[in-house]
Amino acid sequence: MPTTENAASAPLPMPEARITSPPGWRDRPGGRREWHEGADLRAAMGTPVLAVRPGVVHDALPETARGIRGYGNLVVLWHPQDGLYTAYAHLSEMLVRRGETLEAATVIAASGVSSGGRHVQMCPHLHFAVRRPRSDGRAPWPGAYPHPERAPWAHRSYWVDPVEYLRGFGLEPASTRGAGELRIRPGSAADAGGGRAHPPRCPTRPQAVLVGAWR
Numbered sequence: 144m145p146t147t148e149n150a151a152s153a154p155l156p157m158p159e160a161r162i163t164s165p166p167g168w169r170d171r172p173g174g175r176r177e178w179h180e181g182a183d184l185r186a187a188m189g190t191p192v193l194a195v196r197p198g199v200v201h202d203a204l205p206e207t208a209r210g211i212r213g214y215g216n217l218v219v220l221w222h223p224q225d226g227l228y229t230a231y232a233h234l235s236e237m238l239v240r241r242g243e244t245l246e247a248a249t250v251i252a253a254s255g256v257s258s259g260g261r262h263v264q265m266c267p268h269l270h271f272a273v274r275r276p277r278s279d280g281r282a283p284w285p286g287a288y289p290h291p292e293r294a295p296w297a298h299r300s301y302w303v304d305p306v307e308y309l310r311g312f313g314l315e316p317a318s319t320r321g322a323g324e325l326r327i328r329p330g331s332a333a334d335a336g337g338g339r340a341h342p343p344r345c346p347t348r349p350q351a352v353l354v355g356a357w358r
């Protein structure tokens with residue numbers, strides 16, 4: 144039986160949680176290729192955002208904080224079980240404070256479209272990212288966007304594939320390319336983690352205009 148320490152949850156309530164843009168290279172309008180650190184999960188404004196594992200709040204940064212431009216309001220959790228950090232971006236509200244200890248599936252925030260003014264036309268979604276500590280042991284947040292070409296040192300030092308991370312706890316995207324609805328592998332940490340049937344608690348608010356700019 145999984146214990147509380149290794150319990151896990153999807154970052155959004157199930158069964159609606161679905162990855163709409165997986166990590167890796169993706170095509171943008173104009174034929175441009177862009178590398179994406181995180182997994183994007185479409186979420187109506189105000190959807191509860193859940194801690195994927197038990198942990199400690201490393202930081203809860205308002206969108207105006209230095210070093211996180213583009214992420215909007217950002218919660219970063221640290222997980223002592225494996226030393227990794229999970230991050231939850233573009234939040235409309237943050238419900239936790241630095242230093243708080245949390246169980247898996249705790250509601251830590253509400254989803255939104257905040258980006259520090261960088262992505263003014265963005266669909267409401269959760270950007271979920273995972274990082275390991277820097278090679279010198281320091282925290283990877285804030286830190287350079289771990290782009291394999293523009294910041295290869297950061298990419299090598301601390302990027303972790305968020306879909307592989309979720310898979311490790313039994314959360315499988317419906318598509319083999321890492322997109323689609325998340326499903327729980329029976330008997331996995333996620334199966335016992337509390338993410339299974341969490342009802343949305345926040346009222347749905349009007350969505351921003353959908354233009355297709357994601358980050």
Ligand SMILES: [Zn+2]
Pocket residue numbers: 179181182183269270271357358
């Ligand atoms: Zn994203």
